[in-house]
Amino acid sequence: MDISQILNNYQHLLAKTDERCREILKNYSGHIRCKKGCAMCCCHISVFPIEAAVMRLAVNALPEAAADHIRKKARTALPQGACPLLEDGACLLYDSRPIICRTHGFPIFFIQDGKQRIDVCPLNFEGVSSLPGHAAIDLERLNQTLSLINRMFISNCVTSPLQERFTIAEIFICEPLTLNTSHFSLNKDG
Ligand code: SF4
Ligand code: SF4
Secondary structure, three states: OOHHHHHHHHHHHHHHHHHHHHHHHHHHHHHOOOOOOOOOOOEOOEEOHHHHHHHHHHHHOOOHHHHHHHHHHHHHOOOOOEOOOEEOOEEOOHHHOOHHHHOOOOOEEEEEOOEEEEEOOOOOOOOOOOOOHHHOEEHHHHHHHHHHHHHHHHHHHEOOOOOOOEEHHHHHHOOOOOEOOOOOOOOOOO
């Protein structure tokens, strides 16, 4: 499988995730307070290599001054601090943000210690004590699909040794990955 197919699969997963979030928002808009300026959830997370690659490409495609601004913020970011892409309560790379950020604020369904659980940002669904399963995003299924696409990316496209996850800051300041394709580059100027 070539890299464009793998990137298409990833973009398709992003689109499906956004669609699912829009569906929940439509049904529960009165309970969801997420908006620009509310950014308690934007901590310094880490992501899979496929997500890191797509975000690095997105920054490389920005005008030079904007890209440099992000790289500068990445160099001074603290591991336990806010996400370096957060500025004035908004994401500097909103359209290319990773999956986890797209699901921020929506109810998440998962299994813990054999029990089904739903978790949600404490600012949302205030006063709601229970939610039906269809109101939540199935985190496990989402992560399984993401992990599969990530594995395909690593085994088909990456030729250099690779860490399992990248912090948001590392995406923009680490050495470029070496990929076995000529038309895709994670170099600063690529
Ligand atoms: S990538 Fe964007 S949306 Fe995600 S945590 Fe960082 S600032 Fe927030
Ligand atoms: S998830 Fe919570 S903290 Fe993040 S934007 Fe939504 S309401 Fe605000």
